[in-house]
Amino acid sequence: MKTRGGISAFFSFLIPLIFLFSSGVEEDAYVRARKFMVDNQLAARDITDKKVLEVMGTIPRHLFVDSRYRSLAYADRPLPIDEGQTISQPYIVALMTQHLHLKSGDKVLEIGTGSGYQAAVLTYFSDEVYSIEIKESLANKAAETLARTHHDKVRVRWADGYFGWEEFAPFDAIIVTCAANHVPPPLLEQLKEGGRLIIPLGSTLYFQTLTLITKKDGKPNVQHISGVTFVPMTGKAQEKRRN
Numbered sequence: 001m002k003t004r005g006g007i008s009a010f011f012s013f014l015i016p017l018i019f020l021f022s023s024g025v026e027e028d029a030y031v032r033a034r035k036f037m038v039d040n041q042l043a044a045r046d047i048t049d050k051k052v053l054e055v056m057g058t059i060p061r062h063l064f065v066d067s068r069y070r071s072l073a074y075a076d077r078p079l080p081i082d083e084g085q086t087i088s089q090p091y092i093v094a095l096m097t098q099h100l101h102l103k104s105g106d107k108v109l110e111i112g113t114g115s116g117y118q119a120a121v122l123t124y125f126s127d128e129v130y131s132i133e134i135k136e137s138l139a140n141k142a143a144e145t146l147a148r149t150h151h152d153k154v155r156v157r158w159a160d161g162y163f164g165w166e167e168f169a170p171f172d173a174i175i176v177t178c179a180a181n182h183v184p185p186p187l188l189e190q191l192k193e194g195g196r197l198i199i200p201l202g203s204t205l206y207f208q209t210l211t212l213i214t215k216k217d218g219k220p221n222v223q224h225i226s227g228v229t230f231v232p233m234t235g236k237a238q239e240k241r242r243n
Contacts, residue, residue, distance in 0.1 A: 030060065030073075030074075033062075033073070033074040034056070034057050034058075034061070035057060037056070037057075037076075038053050038056055041076045041089075041090055042056060042090065042091060042094050045091065046095075047094045047095065047098055048098075049098045051124070051125070052094050052098045053094075055097075055121055055125075056090060056093070056094050058124075059121060059149075060149065061074060061090065061117060063145065063148070064115040064120070064145055065081065065087055065115065066080075066081065074090065075089075076090065078092075081115050081138070082135075082138055082141065083137060083138055084231070085114055085135070085231055086114070086231055087114055087115045087117055088117075088118070088177065088230070092210075093117065095210070096118075096175055096177075096198050096210070097122070097125070097175075099196070099198055099212050099225060100175060100196050100198060101196065102125035102126055103125075104125075104126075104127075105126075105172075106128075106173055107126065107130075107171050107173075108122050108125075108171060108172065109130045109131075109132070109164060109168075109169075109171040109173070109175070109187075109190070110122065110129065110130070110131040110175050110176075110177065111131075111132055111161030111162075111164075111175070111176040111177065111178065111187070112132070112133065112176065112178040112233070113133035113139055113142045113156055114133065114138060114177060115138075115142060116142030116145045116146045116154070116156070118175065119131045119151070119156070120146060120151040122175070123153040123154060126153070126172075127153055128168075129155070130154075130155050130157070130171075131154055131155070131156050132156075132157050132158075132159050132161040132164075132165060133156065133157070133159075134158075134159065134160050134161060134234055134235050135158075136158045139156050139157070140158070142156055143156040160235035161178075161184075161233070161235070162184045162187075162235050162236035162237050163184070163186045163236065164186045164190040165190070166186070166190060169189075169190035170190055170191060170195070171190055171191055171192060171195060172192050172195050172196075173196050173197070174195070174196075174197040174198075174199075175197075175198050175199075176199035176200070177230065178200070178231055178232060178234075179200040179201075179202065179204045179208045179231065179232050179233060180200070180201060180204065180237050181202065181204055181237075182201070182237075183201070183213065184236070188213075188215065191213075191215045193218070194214070194215060195214070196212060196213070196214050196215075197215070197220075198210065198212050198225075199213070200229075200230040204232035205232070206229075207228065208227070208228050208230060209224050209225070210226045210227070210228045211225065212224075212225055
């Protein structure tokens with residue numbers, strides 16, 4: 001009996017150690033994957049903002065994707081999430097964030113919460129991040145993930161992002177993470193004078209141009225950045241495409 005008890009006690013001690021060791025090895029692999037991502041997908045291209053690089057190397061992106069795709073979390077590609085949506089490739093997240101030129105005190109609105117990853121990135125640049133998701137299940141899941149990963153500055157709302165979030169307007173920056181064939185007028189109205197809005201504009205079926213709009217004297221000043229492909233904005237934007 002003593003021998004069996006000793007063996008049982010030994011395995012009771014050993015199993016947690018094995019779990020901790022394997023967890024530690026897995027976490028180290030993610031850390032290395034993030035560093036590779038930053039060095040080879042971002043800094044090696046045109047992401048030059050040091051803070052953007054630092055933040056992208058800090059956030060555990062693998063916790064924002066389905067467990068089936070965690071081995072691909074730091075790959076240079078978008079990944080599927082629930083409801084037929086995607087999490088953008090790391091480079092696009094970094095590119096959009098860099099072009100917003102966020103500074104301390106800025107109030108940011110995101111249209112299309114998705115997995116919550118882009119919103120998490122924004123919290124390192126702003127104390128006020130508001131994010132709207134039109135799909136209820138995604139909004140709830142993103143809110144839970146953001147809370148679990150301690151990105152508590154994000155306020156997530158289930159609504160049609162086409163109409164913005166008038167209650168907290170005006171915004172210093174607005175980021176739209178879904179494709180539209182026009183800029184929703186409410187978003188321009190809710191943008192501060194001198195504020196920046198970044199959005200994929202063009203055909204919602206094929207490809208778009210990532211477009212940066214700066215509001216000057218109440219009018220949009222447009223800068224084209226890069227060709228991109230995003231999932232389409234739904235809701236009111238979809239209705240307008242049919243008309």
